[in-house]
Amino acid sequence: MKQPAKEFRLLESVSEFTQHFGFPSPVHPLLAVVDLEKTRHLIPPTMPALRQLYIIALKKNLKGVIHYGRQAYDFNDGVLAFYAPGQMCEANDTIDISEITGWMLIFHPDLLHKYPLGKKMATYGFFSYQVHEALHLAAREEDMLVGLIENIRRECEQPIDAFSQDVLVSQLEVLLSYANRFYHRQFLTRRPAEHDLLTRFEEQLNAYFGQGEEHPLPTVQYFADALHVSPAYLSDMLRALTGQNTQQHIHQALINKAKQLLLGTSLTINETAFQLGFEYPQYFTRLFKSKTGLTPAAFRFSAQ
Template sequence: MKHPAKEFRVLNTVSDYTRFYGLPAPAHPLLTIVDLAYARELARTQNLPPVTTPVVQQLYTVFLKRGLKGTLYYGHQSYDYSEGVLGFLAPGQVFAVDATLDTSEVSGWMLTFHPDLLTKYPLGKKIASYGFFSYEVHEALHLSAREESMLDSVLSIIQNEYEQPIDTFSQDVLVSQLEVLLSYANRFYHRQFLTRRTAEHDLLSRFEALLNAYFAQYGEQPLPTVQYFADELNVSPAYLSDMLRSLTGQNTQQHLHHGLIEKAKRLLLTTSLSINETAFQLGFEYPQYFSRLFKSKTGLTPAAFRMSIN
């Protein structure tokens, strides 16, 4: 799959965003809402060409798209948005559209806001816990009609407040309703993990096979990383961890630690390698870190484990 060009435009503010896409100026300096059907008609009546330049926006965006025909690029992945889905962009992520994108029937909405909107609120810290902001587009959230309606209702409240003159309470109301929207999205995303069991179990099987093959290797090798396994499985690290936690109760790092400890036990019991040599064989640069990890997982130091078995 050909990826979008490396040259891109940086959008630092909400005003940068609306100007770049030929949209009306935002009614709030830190947030804007775009009706996609309206934007489609605006582009048609003004005969505006499609914007295909890749962008890096220093903003958050939540978007619900329906009727879009074609490919969007998100980071190094692509996704065909022929279905209505909810997607997420976080600051610093690359976004682009294919030149053949057909927006003639697009509808839905986009909610874009600057991180400064959240600075003085708990949501400013909590938003980092929403893993869907780091997902690739092919991991977007598929909604039922009822779920779409619920999100549309919350957006309507945000829209109403957004269109009011700014006063002392404006930001409080916007942020509180934004948190409701993200909380619903979080619930729906975790529901998706429960209803897409076939695909997720297939991914779990592939992960376990990859993990077993990695630890079956003999000889010194690098410590396994979450990024390595995510890349091999063509998913993002956050998605892989959420999937594993949903199905097994443990995230990717916990699975890797378990694999390391099991291999360490085999080496300690079946070879004459010293503790330091065992650590190096497993990829640890510092043997003392290996000893600490081993004890934290087993309750024994590597030496005590070897002696207890012997």
């Protein structure tokens, strides 16, 4: 039997968000900074909420085991999480917030619409990461972000004038630039997990193109699902460690396999394309030429 749709509250403004969670009313209509230490007494709402807002949160000293995806998550240390508009949130009544510290920055997409940052938001992959892929901060990094948040808090509490939005957006862009830098550092230095993920990705890639029979073209989503991470996280991790994103790795493996087939079999160009998973051979020819400078036929001829 089909389950009835679950009720939820739609939060489309910063004031609706703060009201829903019992936070103080925002001074600025498009942005608010919440001191989480001052929210310890609040009872989280039971109704799930769909947020049409950007949220950046540093939560510390939560008690209880929190599971995200396939991992248990530890909020004792500095951990920064990012949420994009359109993500659902639901209270977890097993978590003790009696000693919570940290902060939460909430801002509406309208804050950015007339600025280049509005278009740039799509390049910050961490807003589409799965929750268990949050940013683990070193102490000095956390202190730096706290200072930026304090600047944003003070600015949004000032009377609004002709420069208010410019100042807020510029400070927000600095915050996101630092977050981007710190994520890059995490990919390189946090622990062997990212390098293990790279190894497992390469094994998956080699296994996929090692198949002898025809198979569909692999997608970024396919490998992300196989490795239990989000597509954005996988691409950013690969770019940080290798200089190439997931799609570029797939294309490179595809071209390498194509060269093997062109030089080591008697398959026609069309048959080679179908073997690799292309529905239309002309797409294969176009990709091969863009990566090698030669058409498949010219490449085969040049090797004779």
